[in-house]
Amino acid sequence: MIANILFLLLVSGVPYFIFLEKSKIFNSKAIFLLSAFMLLGAIGLSFFMKNDHSEPFVIISFLSAVYSIYRATKTTNFYKLGYYFIFINAPFFLLFEEQGAFYSLSLLVSLLGIYAIASFYEKHYGSANYLYVRGITLATPLVGISITVYLITLGLYPPLPNSLFFLTYIFNAETNALWYLVVITLYFGNFLISMKVLEKSIFGKTNPDIHYVDLDYKDKVTHVTIMAMLVILSFFGIEEILLWVL
C-alpha cells in the first residue's frame, strides 16, 4: 500500500496538477527535471520494493494520464510535452509491475532526448516551443532526425525499446477489463500525441524570420549517446521477447 502511494506520487501527474501547476516557482523546465528525477527515483525504488499494482491507484493514475493526454494536445512546448509523457505512462509503471521499471527506464532515455532538443531550442530560438520553428527537416535535418527518433520511440514504434518492453508486457500480462482500458487508451495516447508533435514540428514550410541552426559537435555527441542508449535498450527488449517466444 505504502509502496503504491509512493509510486503514485513519484510517477503520476497528480502532484503536478494539484500543486506544481499553481506554483510560480517552478517553470516547465524545472517540472520536467523534477518529474524525471521522481521517475528515476521510482525506478530505483522498484528494484527494492515490491511493485504490486493496486487497482484504485491504477485508476487514479489512469485518470491523471487521460487528463495529461488532453493537456499534451494543448501544448507546443517540448518541456511540457516531456513531463506529460511521464504522466501519461504512469499507469504502465504501476500496471506493468517488474517490467514497468524497464519500460520506464526506456521512456526516461527517450525523454532525455526530448530534453536535449528542448534545451537546444531554448538556446537558439529563445523558447522550447516548436510551433514557431517549423519545417526543420528542410532547414536542419540533423535536428529533424533526432526529434523523429525520440518521438517514434515515444509513439511505441517497433523495434525501438519502448515498444519492445510494451510488447513483452502484453505477452506476459494477466488481463482484465481495467488492463484493456488502460493499455488500449494509453497506447493510442502515446502514438497519437507523438505523431501530432512530429507533424507540427518537423514538417511544414520553413520560417523566413528564423535563423535555423543545426546540431554542433557537442550536440551531436549528446544525441548519438542517447540514441546509442536506445539501441542498447532495444537489444535488451528483443532479448526479452525472444526469451518469451522460445
Place this chain on the structure above:
Amino acid sequence: MGIIEKLDAIKNTVPHYWPIGSFIHHNPLKGFEDMKFKDALAKAKKIYGGRVYMEPSYYLKFYKEGKISHSILEENLKEILEVDGLAEYYDLAMRCLLEVNPEWNRYRSAASSQEHPIDEELLSYLDDEFSYHNKKKWLTKLTKHMTLYEINDILFNRDDKEVIEKSIIEYISRFLDEEQTTVSMENRELGMFETFKLYEDFDYPYDAEAFVEEALEKLQVKNKERYLLTHVLKLHGWAGFIKYRSEDPDYYSQQQYPSSLIDYIAIRLYYEVAYLKHRKINNFKLLDEYIENNGAYTILKLVKSKNNLPGKFIDAMEESNDYDSILESYTQYELQLDAKQVHLSKDQLNNINIPLVELAKIMEVLREEEGYIWMKSLEDTYIHQFVDEIDISQKNNTQRPVASAAFCLDVRSEVMRRSVERSGPYQTFGIGGFLGFPIAFVEFDKAHELFLCPAVVKPGNIVFELPIESDKQYNAKKGMTKTTQKVLKDLKNNPYTPYIMVEAIGWIFGINLFGKTFAPEKTNKLFKSFKAEKPKTAYTLDKLSDEEIELYVNKLHIHIISVILINNTSRKYSAQEIQAIRDHLVLGNELALKIESKLLQKLKNEYKVSFEDYEYQKKKLAQVGFTLEEKVTYLHNLLTMIGQVDNFAEFVIMSGHASVSDNNPFESALDCGACGGSSSLPNNRAICMIANSKDVREAIAKKGIVIPDDVKFIPALHITSTDEMKFYDTDILNEEEMKRFFKVMIDFNQASRMSRRERADALPYTNSSKDIFVKSMDWSEPRPEWGLAGNMGVFAGPRDSIKHMKFNNRLFMHSYDASLDNGEADILTRIFDGPLVVGEWINLEHYFSTVDNAIYGAGSKVYHNIVSKIGVFNGNYSDLKIGLPTQSVLSEGKAYHEPVRLLTYMEASLEKVGKAVERSVAKEFILNEWIRPIIIDKEAKKVYSYESGDFKVIKELE
C-alpha cells in the same frame, strides 16, 4: 448591385483553368491585364500573398556573374528613385540594393539574438508605420481573405475548415467528373446547385443566387463583394475551372451538366452556414462583439495561426490569460526587431550620415521596388545583348535550297533549326504551329473534335481523318485492346471489384511495373507491338455539296432509328418504314404506320432525331472542308506570313510538333501551345495536301505566288522530347524524288542527333542520346524534357538576321518579312493575334510558376493524383492545381526558368508595329507592358523599346 453583378466584378481575379487533357498555358493574372504590369503585380501580391518577383539574392547572383549589367541597373534605379522623389539618395540606394536588401531577412533572425541600442525616434516611426498599436487596422490586415469558419477555427481550436473544404471538393469533383469514375453522380443534368440540393437532401425552393443572398444575410456579411472574393480564392483552381466551363458554350460537359460560379459559391456558403449553425459565433456581428471584448486574444491567435508568433509568446499564452500584456510584449518585441534590422543595415553601410528614420523610409521604398528594378535590369541586359548581336545587313540568297523546313515558332525548335541549317543546304522558317490555319479536327476512330488553334480562336472548318486503305486489321486489334482496357478499367474503378482483381490478375500489372522500371526500352517495344497501327489516312478538305449534306444527315438519323428500333421492339421495320419515321420526326410528315408514341418521344428527346438536330447537323456538315478560295487564302496567308513567296526549295517540309512521355498528366503542356495543347501534325498535313493540289497552285499563282510544279510539300512531325523527325505522305514522291528526299531525311536525322547532344547538356541526369529516349518512355521520369522552360523572348523577322546567334531553346522565332506586309500591317497583326497571345500566356505561366510555385504553380508532380479527368490535385483532396509543376520550372529546388517578361523583338518599321498594335487583340497587354516590345526599324535605323507608355530609342543603327 445584385449578387451576380458583384460576382462578375470579382470573378476575373481567378484565371481560366482549361482541362489538363488539352493543357492551355495561360497568364494566371489574366484578369489584371487591364492594369500596368507593375501595378497589377502589386495588387496580386495583396490578394494572393506570396512572391511576384524572385528574391533579391537570385538577381544579385546574376549581377555578380555579369548577367545583369551595372550601368543598366544604375539607370533603372535612378529612374525609380526619381519617380519616388528619392533621386538624391542614389548612392545609398545602390548600396542598399547590393549589400543590405539581400541580407534583410538574415538581419531579422540575427536581430533576435543580438543586443543593440535602439533609436527612440525610429521606434516611434516604425510603430506608426506598421500600426502595431491600432488593433482594428491590425485585425483587418490579419483577417483579410478569411472566411468566418476559418476565424472560428482559430479562435476556438476547431477543424471545421478541413471538413468544409473536403465536403466541397468531394461534391464538385464528383459533379464535374468526366468519366474517371464508373459510378457517376445522378441527376447532374439538373445543374450544379440543383443536383447539390438532392445530394444533401436540402429542401430549398429557389435558385443559387437567392440562396447566396440569403446565406450572406444570415452570416451578416458587411462587404458582400469582398466576401465572395474570399470564397472564390479559397479553392481558386476549382473556381477557375468552373468559370472556364461556364463561359465556354462549346464545352461538352458544360452542355450536359451545367455549372456556374454562383452555383459553386452557393455550395460553399451552404456548408459554411451549416457548420457554423451550432457554433458560438455564427455571424460577423457576433464576431465583432467577440473581438470587441477579446481584441488582444484574437490578434494573438491569428498571428499564431499564421506561424508568426515566437515560441515564448505561445508559452505565455499557455500559462497566462493576461493577453493584453502578452500582446504588448509581442508588439514591443516586433518593434525592437524591426528597429534592430534598420540598425544592422546602417552598421553594414558604415560611415553613412543619415537619420535612421530616413534610412528606414528609403529601404522600405526599395523593398517595394527592388524586384521590378532587378527584373527589368535583367531584361534590359538581354535586350542590349540581342540588339548588339543582331545582323540586319541585306543578304542575297539566290541559290535554291534543296529543302526548306517550317517549324513551329516554339522555343524547342531553335536548336533543331540550327542543327538542320548546319546539316546541309537547308532553309528554315518559323510560324505558329497551327499555321494560321485553325481547324476542328476529328481524328480517325475518334468521335470528338479537337480545336487545333490557339484557345482564343474558334475554327470555322472541320476536317475529318478517314482511312484510305483497309482498316480491318486495325479494327480487330483495336477492338481487342479496347475491350481489355474497358474490362480492366471497370474492374479497377468499381468500388466492389478491386480486391478480387488484385488477387486474381494483379500480377499481370507486375510485368508492366518491373518492365518499365528495369527495361523501359524493351517493355515499350513489347507494348507497342500490341497497339493497333493506324491505316493510311487522308483528310476531308473539300466542301460537301448540299445533296451530300442532306444524304449524310439522313443516313445518321436512319442509323440511330434502326438501332433503337432493334433494341426496343420485336417487330422488323423495312427501310421505307424507317425513312417514314425519320421524315415524321424531322420534317413533320404524316406517319401512316403504327408505332408507340413513347418510342417516338424517346427518339426525339433522348436521341435527338428532330428538326433542330437536322438543322444543327446540316450546319456542322456545311463546315466540313474548305472552298477553293479558303484554301488559297490560308496558303497565301501562310506563305506571306513567313516570307516564303519565291525561290521555293524542291521539298517544302512543314513540320508540326508533339511530345512523347509516359505517366505524365501534363503531357499536353509539352505539345503545341498554338494548337490548344495538341499535336500540330494535322494542320501541317492538311496544308501540305492543299498546297500540293493543282487547282490551289493555279489559283495562288494568280495572287502572285508561283509554286513550281517540281515543288512538293511534305508534312513532318518533330518529337520534342527526343528531337526525332518523322515524315508523312511521302508516297506522293516519285522514285527519283524519293531518292533525293532520302538524302534529306538522312541529313535531318543527323540534325536530330546534333540537337539531342546539345539538349542533353541542359537536362539533369542525362549523359547521352540514349538517356533522352529512355526519359520519354520512363514512367518515373517527372521531367521528360524541359519543355518551354527558359523561354525569354520572341523574334519576328527574317531568319538571316539571327541565324548566327545561339539561343539554347529560349527564343520563339517567327519568320516575318516586313517588306511583304501591307500598309495596314495585316501580317504583323495576325502574328500579334495568334502567336504573340499564346507566347505571352506561355511566358507568364512560366514566370509565375517560378516566382511562387505554391500559389501560381502546381507543386511537385510526386504528390499529384488525377481528379475527375480534368486536372490534378495533391493526395486525396485539395485545390485543383493550376500552373506548372515544380519539375517544369525548377531544378533541385532552384529556378531553372529565368522569370522575365516576353522580350518581343520585331524587325519592322515603327509605323507598322504601331498599326498592328492598334488593331490587335493583344493591344491591352502590349500597352500595359506585360511583354517588352523592341522594334528594330531598319528604315529609320533605330531600335526602340516600349517603356512607360513611350517608344524610347535604345540604339542607333549604322
